[in-house]
Amino acid sequence: MSDKPKLAMYWASSCGGCEIATLNIHEHILDVDAVFDIAFFPCIADFKIKDVQGYPDGYIDVCLFNGAIRTSENEEMAHLLRQKSKVLVAFGSCAYEGCIPALSNLTTREATLNTVYLDNPTIDNPNRIFPQPVTEVPEGTLFLPVFYHTVKSLDQVVKVDYTIPGCPPEPHQIWAVLQAVVTALTQGVPLPPSGVVGASNVAVCEECPRQRNVKKIKRFYRPYEVVPDPDICLLEQGLMCLGIATRGGCGALCPQVGMGCRGCYGAVPGVEDQGAKMVTAIASVMDVGKPGELDEVKLEQEIEAIFDTIPDPAGTFYRFSMAHSILRRTRVNGYDRG
Amino acid sequence: MSEERVGVYVCHCGSNIASVVNVEDVAVWAKEELADQGVVVARDYKFMCSSLGQELIQDDIKEHGLTRVVVAACSPHLHEKTFRTACNRAGLNPFLCEMVSVREQVSWVHTDKELATNKAKAMIAGGVERVVHHQPLEPLHVPINPATLVVGGGIAGIQAALEIADSGFPVYLVEREPTIGGHMAQFDKTFPTLDCAACILTPKMVDAGAHPNITLLTWSEVERVDGFVGNFTVTVRKKARYVREDVCTGCGICIEKCPVKVLDQNFEAGLGYRKAVYRPFPQAVPKYPVIDTENCTYFKRGKCKACQIFCPTQPNSIDFEQKDQFIQIQVGNIILATGYDLFDPRRIPQYGYGRLANVFTSLEFERLCNAAGPTNGDIVLRDGVTKPKSVGIIHCVGSRDRRYNNYCSGICCMQSLKFAHLVKERTGADVYNFYIDMRTAYKDYDEFYQKVLEEGVHFVRGRVAEVTDAARKPGEEGKLIIQVEDTFIGKQRRIPVDMVILSAALQPRADANEVAQKFGIACSTKGWFIEKHPKLDPVATMTEGIYVAGCAQGPKDIPSTVAQGAAAAARVLGRIQMQELALEPIRASVIEEKCSGCRICNDMCPFNAIIFHEDRMVTEINPALCQGCGTCVAACPSNAITGTQFSTEQIMAQIEGLLMFNVEGELIREMAYA
Incomplete structure (x- = not known):
C-alpha cells in the first residue's frame, strides 16, 4: 500500500444506509480515493478481519464506525477497530445512540428472538430453532x-x-467532515475538538422555513389523516414533529416536505435525554384549558385523551435515542443488565 | 474528586429529626463516605438554626476554608434564609448553601429508623453532589412602585387605603359596587358599643372619597394582573355608569325624576325600592348615580330619557352611549379586601326562609332596624305595619353545621345579641335566642351578653329543628312555631313567635376562587384566601406583594377587620419605604445561540415574562418579571433556557448523588448498565 492516510468504514448492527449515504457524496468519492487508502470497508471492498488484526495499532487514520452494539461480534469489532484506529468516528444514529435496533431495549432478548424466529407470520419454524452461540456438529x-x-x-x-x-x-455533512479530516491530514491543520461534528448546535426549527406561532395542541394526527398547511409549523397543526428537540444540520429536510422531523440527529447539545425533553415540551403545549379551569379528574381525562392520539410514544420519542437516553432500557421481568 | 470544600451540618431539631434519624451516624458517614465528593467537615448539632448552630457554620467556613455548605435540617421554606445569611456573614455567597429537608421529607414521614437514616444519607449525598455545581449569585434590585391597589371598598379596604394615603402614597381603591362602604354601610348599630354604623363609617367614606392620594374606582372590577411585587400592572374594567363623573354634581334630580321603581335586592336586601338610576344610599361615595340598564326604560325600549331631560348640568351628565373603559394602573403592592357573601338560608328549607313571610335574614333585619332603612327603623313584620310581640333569633344558620359550613362564623352570637337588644328596646317584644354555644370572646363582648341577659331576653340552648306555621296547639294559630330541643331541660319545645331572624353564616365570595387565581394567591377549599402564616404572618400571602384583609381571609368582626386593614397597610408601607426590592436571583434566562425559535415556551409563563422577537426568531425572558418558577426551563426542548440554581447539571448531579448508595448505604460502584 501507498503512504496515503488509511480510511476504514465498518458496519455493526445497522441497515447499511450509512454506507449508501457515504457513497452518495457522488464524485467526491474520487477525492476520497485520491486522498485515502481504503484499509477496511466490507461494503465496497474485500477485506477480512484477519487483515485488520494484522495491522499495527493506530494503522488506520480514520475509521467510520456505523451500527449499534447488538452482538458480541459488534463489540469485538469495536474494540479491534478502536485499537487499530487513530480517529474513531461514531458514524450515524446507531453508533451514536442506538437508533432503531435499540428500541428492542424496551423488551427482552427472548421477545426479540421470538419475534424474529418464531412469531413472525412469514416464519415457519416448527422445531423452534433459535440461533445458538455454540453448536456441536460432526465436523466440529x-x-x-x-x-x-x-x-x-x-x-x-x-x-x-x-x-x-x-x-x-x-x-453534504459527511463530505464536510471528510474534507476537514483531509485538510488536517494533508496540510497539518489541527483536527477539531472531539465531539459531534457534521451537524448544527441548534434545533431543527432554526433551519425550518415554516412559520411558527404560539403553540396550543388539542390533538395529534398521523400523517395520513390530514393534509398539512404548507407554510405553518407542523407541530402546531398536530403533526408530531421532533424538530424542536432535535439537533439541526440536516436542513430540516423532512418538515420541508410535510413530514414531521423524526429526530434522527439526536438531542440538541446540553440535553441529556431527547425523548424526555420531547415529552415535557409536548406536555407544556397541550391545550387543556387554563389552570384551575377543569377539576383534577376531568383534567386527567383531557390529558389522557390528547396523549392517546400519539401512537407508540416510546417509539416516537425515543426512536433514535433509546440506548443513549437516561432510561437506556426497560426492566422486564427482572432483566436489567446487558 | 471535587475541588470544592464542602461542610455538612446535620440538625437534630431537638428530637424532631434525631428521634427517627441517627444523626450522629449520618454526620460520621458523610465525612467518611463523601470525602471524594469534597466533604471536609461534617457535624451534627441539636439546633442548627440557633445562634450557636449558625456560628458553627461560620467558624468552619473561616477555619476550614469551606466553599460550599449543606445543611440537613427542616425545609428551605423555614430556614433557608437563616443558613444563607449565616454563610453570608462568614463571607460565603449565600447561594452556595444547600438545604436538605431531613425533617419534612424524612423524620416526619418515616418510622423505620434504619431506613430513614439511610434515606437521609442518600439525600445528603444528593445535596453534596448538587452544591458543588452551585454558582455564587447576586440579588436583583428593582424599584418599588409607591402606588398601591386596594381591591374592595368595605371597611377593611377603606381603612387600608386611608392608612397608606395618609402616609403620603397614592392608592387606587377599586370597588365593584357603585359605592364604597361594603356590608358595614348596611348595618344599623355595631356591637358591643351600639354606636351607629353609618355615623362611624361615613366620615371614613368621605375621607376616602376626597383624599388627594386616593383614586376611587367604583363600579369597577379588576380584569387582569400582570407583573410582580413592586411592579404590578393591573387592568381595571370601569363599568359604564351612563353618568359622566366629570360633570355630574350629584344633585339627585335624575333619581327623583326616574319613573321606574326597582326592588333593591342588593343594598336594601329586598326590603326597599330604588330607581333605575340610583345611588345605593344617600351618603354613597362617590355621589354619582349609576343607571341600571336591566330596568331602565330607555335601555329596554329606547324611550323615556327623563333623567337626561331633567339633568341640570351643562353639558348633560347622562350619557347613554358610555362604554366600559379599561384602565391600566401601575402599582407596587396589592391589598385584597373583597369581603364575604351571606349564607343563603333557603338552603335550609325547614327554617322556612323565602316561604314563610316573617322569617328574616340577619341582613334584612339590619335594614329593618336601620333608621335610614325602608321602614325608617321600625321593626315590623313583612306587612310593613304590624309590630311583633315575640321574636325568635336563631344562631348558627349555616355555620357549625356539617351540611353547610363546619366553621364558626364568629360574629353571629354577638350580632344576635345585638338584635335581641334592639328588638327589646324598640318593641318590648319577647325575645328568644336559640344558640348552640354562646361565643362572646373579645373585649366587652361578654359584658354585652350579661347586659342582654339582664334585659330579660330568653335563651334556649339547642339547634332549632324547624320553623313552621302549622299550628298544633292552642295559641299557635297565626304564629311561627319554633321547634327546638332545649338541651338544658332535655325536652322538645314549641315556641310560637311572630318573627324569626336567621343569623346566617358568613361565606367566602362566590367568585373567591377566580379572584385568587387572578391575583395568583392561594385559596382554601372553602374559598377563604390563605395568609402566609396563620399566626405570624396573618395579612401577607405566599405571593410577594399581595396582602389580604378583612373577611376575605376568614369571618371576623369589624374591629378585627379594621385591624387587619391597618396591618396590611403597615406591611405595604414598609415595602414602599424600602424603595428598592432585592429579588431572589433565581431566574430563568435564554441562551440566545441555542434558541431555535420553536416557540414552545411562549405561552407558558404565568408572569408574562417571555417575549418573542419575530425579527431574530428568538425568545427572551424579562428577568424582572421572571419569578424563577422553572416552567419554561422544563418545557424548552433545546435546553436553551436555564434556571439559575436549577440547572440541568445541578439537578442531574443531585439525582446521581441520591442514587450513589443502595438502601443499605453502600456505594454502588457500578452503574447498572455500564
Whole structure:
C-alpha cells in the first residue's frame, strides 16, 4: 500500500444506509480515493478481519464506525477497530445512540428472538430453532456471536473521538467532515475538538422555513389523516414533529416536505435525554384549558385523551435515542443488565 | 474528586429529626463516605438554626476554608434564609448553601429508623453532589412602585387605603359596587358599643372619597394582573355608569325624576325600592348615580330619557352611549379586601326562609332596624305595619353545621345579641335566642351578653329543628312555631313567635376562587384566601406583594377587620419605604445561540415574562418579571433556557448523588448498565 492516510468504514448492527449515504457524496468519492487508502470497508471492498488484526495499532487514520452494539461480534469489532484506529468516528444514529435496533431495549432478548424466529407470520419454524452461540456438529464446534440483551451505543463500549449524527448522516455533512479530516491530514491543520461534528448546535426549527406561532395542541394526527398547511409549523397543526428537540444540520429536510422531523440527529447539545425533553415540551403545549379551569379528574381525562392520539410514544420519542437516553432500557421481568 | 470544600451540618431539631434519624451516624458517614465528593467537615448539632448552630457554620467556613455548605435540617421554606445569611456573614455567597429537608421529607414521614437514616444519607449525598455545581449569585434590585391597589371598598379596604394615603402614597381603591362602604354601610348599630354604623363609617367614606392620594374606582372590577411585587400592572374594567363623573354634581334630580321603581335586592336586601338610576344610599361615595340598564326604560325600549331631560348640568351628565373603559394602573403592592357573601338560608328549607313571610335574614333585619332603612327603623313584620310581640333569633344558620359550613362564623352570637337588644328596646317584644354555644370572646363582648341577659331576653340552648306555621296547639294559630330541643331541660319545645331572624353564616365570595387565581394567591377549599402564616404572618400571602384583609381571609368582626386593614397597610408601607426590592436571583434566562425559535415556551409563563422577537426568531425572558418558577426551563426542548440554581447539571448531579448508595448505604460502584 501507498503512504496515503488509511480510511476504514465498518458496519455493526445497522441497515447499511450509512454506507449508501457515504457513497452518495457522488464524485467526491474520487477525492476520497485520491486522498485515502481504503484499509477496511466490507461494503465496497474485500477485506477480512484477519487483515485488520494484522495491522499495527493506530494503522488506520480514520475509521467510520456505523451500527449499534447488538452482538458480541459488534463489540469485538469495536474494540479491534478502536485499537487499530487513530480517529474513531461514531458514524450515524446507531453508533451514536442506538437508533432503531435499540428500541428492542424496551423488551427482552427472548421477545426479540421470538419475534424474529418464531412469531413472525412469514416464519415457519416448527422445531423452534433459535440461533445458538455454540453448536456441536460432526465436523466440529460452530460459534455464533452472542446476541446481547441490551443494545448499546459505540461510546458505551469504546472511547469515541467524533460523532456524526443522522439516520443516515446527510452526504453534504459527511463530505464536510471528510474534507476537514483531509485538510488536517494533508496540510497539518489541527483536527477539531472531539465531539459531534457534521451537524448544527441548534434545533431543527432554526433551519425550518415554516412559520411558527404560539403553540396550543388539542390533538395529534398521523400523517395520513390530514393534509398539512404548507407554510405553518407542523407541530402546531398536530403533526408530531421532533424538530424542536432535535439537533439541526440536516436542513430540516423532512418538515420541508410535510413530514414531521423524526429526530434522527439526536438531542440538541446540553440535553441529556431527547425523548424526555420531547415529552415535557409536548406536555407544556397541550391545550387543556387554563389552570384551575377543569377539576383534577376531568383534567386527567383531557390529558389522557390528547396523549392517546400519539401512537407508540416510546417509539416516537425515543426512536433514535433509546440506548443513549437516561432510561437506556426497560426492566422486564427482572432483566436489567446487558 | 471535587475541588470544592464542602461542610455538612446535620440538625437534630431537638428530637424532631434525631428521634427517627441517627444523626450522629449520618454526620460520621458523610465525612467518611463523601470525602471524594469534597466533604471536609461534617457535624451534627441539636439546633442548627440557633445562634450557636449558625456560628458553627461560620467558624468552619473561616477555619476550614469551606466553599460550599449543606445543611440537613427542616425545609428551605423555614430556614433557608437563616443558613444563607449565616454563610453570608462568614463571607460565603449565600447561594452556595444547600438545604436538605431531613425533617419534612424524612423524620416526619418515616418510622423505620434504619431506613430513614439511610434515606437521609442518600439525600445528603444528593445535596453534596448538587452544591458543588452551585454558582455564587447576586440579588436583583428593582424599584418599588409607591402606588398601591386596594381591591374592595368595605371597611377593611377603606381603612387600608386611608392608612397608606395618609402616609403620603397614592392608592387606587377599586370597588365593584357603585359605592364604597361594603356590608358595614348596611348595618344599623355595631356591637358591643351600639354606636351607629353609618355615623362611624361615613366620615371614613368621605375621607376616602376626597383624599388627594386616593383614586376611587367604583363600579369597577379588576380584569387582569400582570407583573410582580413592586411592579404590578393591573387592568381595571370601569363599568359604564351612563353618568359622566366629570360633570355630574350629584344633585339627585335624575333619581327623583326616574319613573321606574326597582326592588333593591342588593343594598336594601329586598326590603326597599330604588330607581333605575340610583345611588345605593344617600351618603354613597362617590355621589354619582349609576343607571341600571336591566330596568331602565330607555335601555329596554329606547324611550323615556327623563333623567337626561331633567339633568341640570351643562353639558348633560347622562350619557347613554358610555362604554366600559379599561384602565391600566401601575402599582407596587396589592391589598385584597373583597369581603364575604351571606349564607343563603333557603338552603335550609325547614327554617322556612323565602316561604314563610316573617322569617328574616340577619341582613334584612339590619335594614329593618336601620333608621335610614325602608321602614325608617321600625321593626315590623313583612306587612310593613304590624309590630311583633315575640321574636325568635336563631344562631348558627349555616355555620357549625356539617351540611353547610363546619366553621364558626364568629360574629353571629354577638350580632344576635345585638338584635335581641334592639328588638327589646324598640318593641318590648319577647325575645328568644336559640344558640348552640354562646361565643362572646373579645373585649366587652361578654359584658354585652350579661347586659342582654339582664334585659330579660330568653335563651334556649339547642339547634332549632324547624320553623313552621302549622299550628298544633292552642295559641299557635297565626304564629311561627319554633321547634327546638332545649338541651338544658332535655325536652322538645314549641315556641310560637311572630318573627324569626336567621343569623346566617358568613361565606367566602362566590367568585373567591377566580379572584385568587387572578391575583395568583392561594385559596382554601372553602374559598377563604390563605395568609402566609396563620399566626405570624396573618395579612401577607405566599405571593410577594399581595396582602389580604378583612373577611376575605376568614369571618371576623369589624374591629378585627379594621385591624387587619391597618396591618396590611403597615406591611405595604414598609415595602414602599424600602424603595428598592432585592429579588431572589433565581431566574430563568435564554441562551440566545441555542434558541431555535420553536416557540414552545411562549405561552407558558404565568408572569408574562417571555417575549418573542419575530425579527431574530428568538425568545427572551424579562428577568424582572421572571419569578424563577422553572416552567419554561422544563418545557424548552433545546435546553436553551436555564434556571439559575436549577440547572440541568445541578439537578442531574443531585439525582446521581441520591442514587450513589443502595438502601443499605453502600456505594454502588457500578452503574447498572455500564
